[in-house]
Amino acid sequence: MTGEMFAIGADGVDSNGDTWSVHAAIARAVGGTLEPFDVYQGPYVLVGDDRRAGRRPYQVTLPGPCRLWVGTDSEGLGTVSREDTGAVALYWPESSETAAVEAARSLLAESWLPAESLL
Numbered sequence: 001m002t003g004e005m006f007a008i009g010a011d012g013v014d015s016n017g018d019t020w021s022v023h024a025a026i027a028r029a030v031g032g033t034l035e036p037f038d039v040y041q042g043p044y045v046l047v048g049d050d051r052r053a054g055r056r057p058y059q060v061t062l063p064g065p066c067r068l069w070v071g072t073d074s075e076g077l078g079t080v081s082r083e084d085t086g087a088v089a090l091y092w093p094e095s096s097e098t099a100a101v102e103a104a105r106s107l108l109a110e111s112w113l114p115a116e117s118l119l
Contacts, residue, residue: 003038003039003040004016004038004039005036005037005038005039005043006036007036008020008034008035008036008043009034010024010027010028010033010034011024012024012025012034012043014036014039014043015036016039018039020034020042020043020070021097022070022078022093022097022100023042023043023044023045023070025097025098025100025101026045026068026070026080026097026100026101026104027045029101029104029105030045030047030068030101030104030105030108031047032045032046032047032048032068033045033046034046035057035067036057037057038057041069041071042069042070042071044067044068044069044070044083045067045068045069045070045104046065046066046067046068047065047066047067047068047108048065048066065084066082066083066084066108067082067083067084068080068081068082068083068104068107069081069083070100070104072093073090076093077090077091077092077093078090078091078092078093078099078100078103079091079103080100080103080104080107081107082107082108085107087107088107089103089104089106089107090103091103
């Protein structure tokens with residue numbers, strides 16, 4: 001396997017049959033979409049309009065949209081990072097998808113969140 005991820009559905013299942021459930025939960029909660037990247041780093045959550053320049057999937061994001069990346073740090077804590085600001089929020093990965101969603105929400109201004117997610 002060379003790392004290609006050609007597509008990913010809203011359910012978090014990618015073109016290789018792998019499931020990215022935390023990523024999918026975050027996308028649903030913040031009104032974003034899952035976008036394929038690679039099988040090692042995983043997909044990213046796109047919030048806002050996708051405006052990019054360059055060759056896919058390594059394009060540069062132009063001002064406007066926000067990419068959220070989900071991963072783990074060197075000590076095993078879950079991380080959600082916001083590409084445009086470099087901000088990172090930590091969560092306990094074993095606690096649940098809810099912790100990852102809250103970490104993602106903490107990185108986003110209320111203007112990015114759909115109204116129903118604020119209730």
